[in-house]
Amino acid sequence: xxxxxxxxxxxxxxxxxxxxxxxxxxxxxxxxxxxxxxxxxxxxxxxxxxxxxxxxxxxxxxxxxxxxxxxxxxxxxxxxxxxxxxxxxxxxxxxxxxxxxxxxxxxxxxxxxxxxxxxxxxxxxxxxxxxxxxxxxxxxxx
Amino acid sequence: xxxxxxxxxxxxxxxxxxxxxxxxxxxxxxxxxxxxxxxxxxxxxxxxxxxxxxxxxxxxxxxxxxxxxxxxxxxxxxxxxxxxxxxxxxxxxxxxxxxxxxxxxxxxxxxxxxxxxxxxxxxxxxxxxxxxxxxxxxxxxxxxxxxxxxxxxxxxxxxxxxxxxxxxxxxxxxxxxxxxxxxxxxxxxxxxxxxxxxxxxxxxxxxxxxxxxxxxxxxxxxxxxxxxxxxxxxxxxxxxxxxxxxxxxxxxxxxxxxxxxxxxxxxxxxxxxxxxxxxxxxxxxxxxxxxxxxxxxxxxxxxxxxxxxxxxxxxxxxxxxxxxxxxxxxxxxxxxxxxxxxxxxxxxxxxxxxxxxxxxxxxxxxxxxxxxxxxxxxxxxxxxxxxxxxxxxxxxxxxxxxxxxxxxxxxxxxxxxxxxxxxxxxxxxxxxxxxxxxxxxxxxxxxxxxxxxxxxxxxxxxxxxxxxxxxxxxxxxxxxxxxxxxxxxxxxxxxxxxxxxxxxxxxxxxxxxxxxxxxxxxxxxxxxxxxxxxxxxxxxxxxxxxxxxxxxxxxxxxxxxxxxxxxxxxxxxxxxxxxxxxxxxxxxxxxxxxxxxxxxxxxxxxxxxxxxxxxxxxxxxxxxxxxxxxxxxxxxxxxxxxxxxxxxxxxxxxxxxxxxxxxxx
Amino acid sequence: xxxxxxxxxxxxxxxxxxxxxxxxxxxxxxxxxxxxxxxxxxxxxxxxxxxxxxxxxxxxxxxxxxxxxxxxxxxxxxxxxxxxxxxxxxxxxxxxxxxxxxxxxxxxxxxxxxxxxxxxxxxxxxxxxxxxxxxxxxxxxxxxxxxxxxxxxxxxxxxxxxxxxxxxxxxxxxxxxxxxx
Numbered sequence: 001x002x003x004x005x006x007x008x009x010x011x012x013x014x015x016x017x018x019x020x021x022x023x024x025x026x027x028x029x030x031x032x033x034x035x036x037x038x039x040x041x042x043x044x045x046x047x048x049x050x051x052x053x054x055x056x057x058x059x060x061x062x063x064x065x066x067x068x069x070x071x072x073x074x075x076x077x078x079x080x081x082x083x084x085x086x087x088x089x090x091x092x093x094x095x096x097x098x099x100x101x102x103x104x105x106x107x108x109x110x111x112x113x114x115x116x117x118x119x120x121x122x123x124x125x126x127x128x129x130x131x132x133x134x135x136x137x138x139x140x141x142x
Numbered sequence: 143x144x145x146x147x148x149x150x151x152x153x154x155x156x157x158x159x160x161x162x163x164x165x166x167x168x169x170x171x172x173x174x175x176x177x178x179x180x181x182x183x184x185x186x187x188x189x190x191x192x193x194x195x196x197x198x199x200x201x202x203x204x205x206x207x208x209x210x211x212x213x214x215x216x217x218x219x220x221x222x223x224x225x226x227x228x229x230x231x232x233x234x235x236x237x238x239x240x241x242x243x244x245x246x247x248x249x250x251x252x253x254x255x256x257x258x259x260x261x262x263x264x265x266x267x268x269x270x271x272x273x274x275x276x277x278x279x280x281x282x283x284x285x286x287x288x289x290x291x292x293x294x295x296x297x298x299x300x301x302x303x304x305x306x307x308x309x310x311x312x313x314x315x316x317x318x319x320x321x322x323x324x325x326x327x328x329x330x331x332x333x334x335x336x337x338x339x340x341x342x343x344x345x346x347x348x349x350x351x352x353x354x355x356x357x358x359x360x361x362x363x364x365x366x367x368x369x370x371x372x373x374x375x376x377x378x379x380x381x382x383x384x385x386x387x388x389x390x391x392x393x394x395x396x397x398x399x400x401x402x403x404x405x406x407x408x409x410x411x412x413x414x415x416x417x418x419x420x421x422x423x424x425x426x427x428x429x430x431x432x433x434x435x436x437x438x439x440x441x442x443x444x445x446x447x448x449x450x451x452x453x454x455x456x457x458x459x460x461x462x463x464x465x466x467x468x469x470x471x472x473x474x475x476x477x478x479x480x481x482x483x484x485x486x487x488x489x490x491x492x493x494x495x496x497x498x499x500x501x502x503x504x505x506x507x508x509x510x511x512x513x514x515x516x517x518x519x520x521x522x523x524x525x526x527x528x529x530x531x532x533x534x535x536x537x538x539x540x541x542x543x544x545x546x547x548x549x550x551x552x553x554x555x556x557x558x559x560x561x562x563x564x565x566x567x568x569x570x571x572x573x574x575x576x577x578x579x580x581x582x583x584x585x586x587x588x589x590x591x592x593x594x595x596x597x598x599x600x601x602x603x604x605x606x607x608x609x610x611x612x613x614x615x616x617x618x619x620x621x622x623x624x625x626x627x628x629x630x631x632x633x634x635x636x637x638x639x640x641x642x643x644x645x646x647x648x649x650x651x652x653x654x655x656x657x658x659x660x661x662x663x664x665x666x667x668x669x670x671x672x673x674x675x676x677x678x679x680x681x682x683x684x685x686x687x688x689x690x691x692x693x694x695x696x697x698x699x700x701x702x703x704x705x706x707x708x709x710x711x712x713x714x715x716x717x718x719x720x721x722x723x724x725x726x727x728x729x730x731x732x733x734x735x736x737x738x739x740x741x742x743x744x745x746x747x748x749x750x751x752x753x754x755x756x757x758x759x760x761x762x763x764x765x766x767x768x769x770x771x772x773x774x775x776x777x778x779x780x781x782x783x784x785x786x787x788x789x790x791x792x793x794x795x796x797x798x799x800x801x802x803x804x805x806x807x
Numbered sequence: 808x809x810x811x812x813x814x815x816x817x818x819x820x821x822x823x824x825x826x827x828x829x830x831x832x833x834x835x836x837x838x839x840x841x842x843x844x845x846x847x848x849x850x851x852x853x854x855x856x857x858x859x860x861x862x863x864x865x866x867x868x869x870x871x872x873x874x875x876x877x878x879x880x881x882x883x884x885x886x887x888x889x890x891x892x893x894x895x896x897x898x899x900x901x902x903x904x905x906x907x908x909x910x911x912x913x914x915x916x917x918x919x920x921x922x923x924x925x926x927x928x929x930x931x932x933x934x935x936x937x938x939x940x941x942x943x944x945x946x947x948x949x950x951x952x953x954x955x956x957x958x959x960x961x962x963x964x965x966x967x968x969x970x971x972x973x974x975x976x977x978x979x980x981x982x983x984x985x986x987x988x
Contacts, residue, residue, distance in 0.1 A: 474810030
C-alpha cells in the first residue's frame, strides 16, 4: 500500500548518494602518469592533482636544510620536469631511484606535497639507442 | 614427543580438525534432511571436537614460538629468538599464516559454543551445518593453502622476527585479535540466516536467537577498527589515524552493514517487517568480511599496508564467490516466502527513521566500496592508472554522516508505528534549539566551514535528544515513588539494558564525531628544523631540543631526540621521538612520541635521520585538537555495547524479548 | 528463477573483475637488477677465525678479484632458504675452487657469531666467510633479502644476480659464464 514510501525514500537517498559520489569522483580522481604522458597533453592535467612517477635524475638533487625545501628533477628518459617538495627527503631517497610525487604543476614546476620512494632497487635507464619500456617503468612505480 | 617434531604434530591437529569439520557438514546436512537425532548429536560433537583439535594446533604453534623451534616454517619466517616474551606470543597473528590459523581457532570456538548452548530449535541443525562449512574453509586454508606448520630441515638457528611495524607497538597485539573476534561473531547470525532459508523458516526466529551474537560481533569489530586507528596514529608516523587506505576501508565495510543490520533487526522484532532486507544485510556483512580479506591479501588493490600476494587471495575469492552465489541465490529462490506482509504505517515513526538510517549506511558502504574498487575498474576498462584519494571519501561520505547524526537524534525519540505530532514538535523544538545554540557557540569560538559547524550543531541536537530520552524515562518514575534520582536512573538503566546501552553507544558516537571533526579540520602538520640546544616556538608551545640519543637493546637500536615541551613557561613533558631499527629487519620504523592532552595532542616524529652527533633535528610536529576523544569515544562505545550485553535476570538467554513498554519514549 | 539468474550474473561479473585483477599480476613486478654489467662496490670485512690462516684477518673483494672471478653469497642464520642452498655452494666450491672464489657474507645478523660458527660447522663450509655486522655491505648491494648471490667478473662488473636459494645447476651454469668471460 505505502510501498511508494520505501521506493521514494530509497530512490531519493540513492540519487543524492549517487550525485555526491559522482561529484566527488570527478573532483578527486588522481591520475598516475609519467613525465612523457604529461608532456603529450599538459593542458589536460593543469589545475588538477596528479601523481607523477619517474626516476630521480642524477646530479639534480638539492636540499635546503634551513628552509626544508627539496628540489630535484624527475625523468622517464624521454621527458624531464623539475620538482619542488617541501619537507625532508625520505630515508631511501637517492639519485636514480624511482619516486612518485603527488601534487600539481605550477608554471612548469611540479609542486609536491607527498613524496614516495619506490623500491630500494635502482632502476636502469636505457642506454643510448635502446627504446624505453614505459609500461614496465609505470608498473614498477605504481 | 620431540622425535615427532612440532610441525608434523601441528599439521596432524589441523588434519584432525579438517576431518571433524567435514564430518560436521556431512552429519549435519544428512541429519537435518532426515531429521536423524543421532546424526545431529554427532554433528554437534564434531563442533566441539574441531574446537579441541584447533586448540591443540594453536597450542603447538605457541609452544613452537615460545621455545624458538625454527624447524616450524611459520616460526622460522616470523619469529626471532631474542624477542621479548609478549612479542613471541603475539607473533602468532603477526603474519598471514598464523593469523588465519587464529581466525580458524576463534571460529571453532564459536561453533563449539553454539553447539553446546544454542537452544534446540528447528534452526539449530542447519545453522551448525553452515558453521561447519565456513569452518571447513578456515581449516583448509592453514592445512593446505597457507600452511604454517611446514617442516624446515635443517632448521635455521634464528629467524628475522615479525614485521617491525607490528613489533613496535603493543596495540598490534590487540587489534587483529579483536578484528577476528568481530568477523567470527558475525558468522553466527549469518549461519542462522542460512538455516532460516534452508529450513524454510525465514521468519524472525533466526534473528531473535542471534541478537546477542550480532551485538558481540559488532562490538568487537567497533573496538578493532578504533584500536587499528589508534595503532596507525601511534606507529605509522604521519600523525593521523584514518587514511582511507583499502585495508582500512574493507574493515569498515562490514561494520557499516552490521550497524545497519543492528538497527533494522529491531524493526523486524517489533513490526515483523524487513525480513528479506535483514537476510540480505547479514549475508552482505559476512560476504564483505571475506571480500575484504581477499582484496587485502591478494595485491588486487594496492595499499600502503603491503601484505603481498600469495595463494590465499584466490582461495578467498573462490569462497567469497561461492558464498555470494549460494546465499544470495538462496534468498532469491525463497523470496516469495520472505516478502513482507506488514507495511510501514507512517514514515515519521521509529521504523521509518531506522529504515532511512539503513539506506544511508548502505549508501556510505557503497561509496566506500566503489572508491576502493574504482582504480581496479578503471584499469580494467581503460588501462589508465588512477588512485582515489582521501578527498573522494571525505566528499562523498561527509554529507551522509551528517544524515546519520541527524537521524540518530530523532529515531530513538519516535514511537513505533506513528509519532504523536504534538510530542514530536515539542521534542524537535528542544533539539533544534540545542543544535542552533551549539552551532552558534562553535561559530563564536571561531569555527568556520559548513561541516565543523554542522557537526557541533548536530552534537547539540543529539545531546538534547539523549537528555529528553532520559527525562522521559526518569520523570514518570520519580512521580510514583520516593526514590532518589540516582536510584531511579540506575534502576531504569539495569531494567532496560539494551536501550540504556544504546544510549551510551550513541553518546559515544557524538563524542567521536566531535573528535574526528576537530582532529581532521583543525589539524596542524608542519616540519620544523631545530638546532640541538635551541628552542623554537610553535603555536602556544615551545620546543627545546635537549639532546640527541642512541639506545641499543638486545633486539633493536633506536636513535632520536629529547625534546622538552613548554607552555606558558612551564614544562609540560619531555618527548623522545626516535627511529627504531629492529635486528633481522632492514626497515627503519619511525616511533613518534605523543603528549595526550584533553584539548589537543602534540605529536612529534623524527623527519630525518638522527645520529648522536647531529647538530640539528628535523621534527614533524602534528597538533590535532580533541584527537584523544576519538579513543575515549571508542571506550564509551565498547562500554555501552558491553552494558547492553549484561545478561538479564529475567528470561531465557539469547531469546528473551525486551520487556513490553520499555522502549516507549 | 530470474532472480537466481540475476544473482549468478552479478556474482560472475564480480568474479570476472577480481580474477582479472589477480591475473594482471602483482604491481611490484621485479625489474632486472640495475647493477648488471656495472662495477660492484668493493668491501673489506673481517673473516671468521677458521679462514684467517689462509686469507689474513680481513678479506678484500678488490684484491681477490685480481686473482679470480668471485661469487658473493649473502646469508643469515635466521634465513631458512640459506640452509637449503649452503650444501650446493659447498659442493660448487669443492669442484671449482681453482676457477672461482666463493665468499659467504653473513649479513643482517648482528652479533650472531656463535650461531654463525654453528652454521659453518653444520655444512662443513670451507670457502671463506666474512661478517657484515652493521649490514653496510648489504645496503651497498641493494639487498631485498637473504639469500642473494652475486656473480662478479674479474673486471669487477656484475654478471648476474640471483635472488633466493641457489642450486648447484645454476651455480655451474653461471661459473661457466664467469670463467669464459
